[in-house]
Amino acid sequence: MAMRSVLVVLVVLVLLSYVPPVRSGPNIYIARIFASCWRLKGSCKTRCDSKEVYHILCNTANLCCIEKKHLPILVGK
Numbered sequence: 029m030a031m032r033s034v035l036v037v038l039v040v041l042v043l044l045s046y047v048p049p050v051r052s053g054p055n056i057y058i059a060r061i062f063a064s065c066w067r068l069k070g071s072c073k074t075r076c077d078s079k080e081v082y083h084i085l086c087n088t089a090n091l092c093c094i095e096k097k098h099l100p101i102l103v104g105k
Contacts, residue, residue, distance in 0.1 A: 037053035 046050035065071050065086050076093035083099060084092045 065092035066094050066098070069098040 038047055064070060065072055066083060070080075070083065070092045072090040073093050074090060076082050076091060079095060080093040081099060082091045083094045086092050
C-alpha cells in the first residue's frame with residue numbers, strides 16, 4: 029500500500045515538472061483575463077481610445093480604459 033502511494037506521488041511530480049513547448053504564446057482566454065481590469069470590463073492600455081474613459085491604473089505604465097456605459101455610478105453629486 030505504501031509503495032503504491034509513493035509511486036503515484038513520483039508519477040504526479042514527474043508529470044507536473046513537464047512543461048510543454050509554447051509555440052503560439054499564451055492561451056487567448058488567459059491573456060485576456062490578465063490584460064483586463066475593472067471587473068473584466070476594461071482593458072489595460074497605454075492610451076485609451078476615443079470611446080473609452082480612463083478610470084484607474086492597472087500598473088505604473090498602463091491605464092484601465094473602460095467604456096462609459098460600464099463606469100460605476102457616482103454617488104453624492
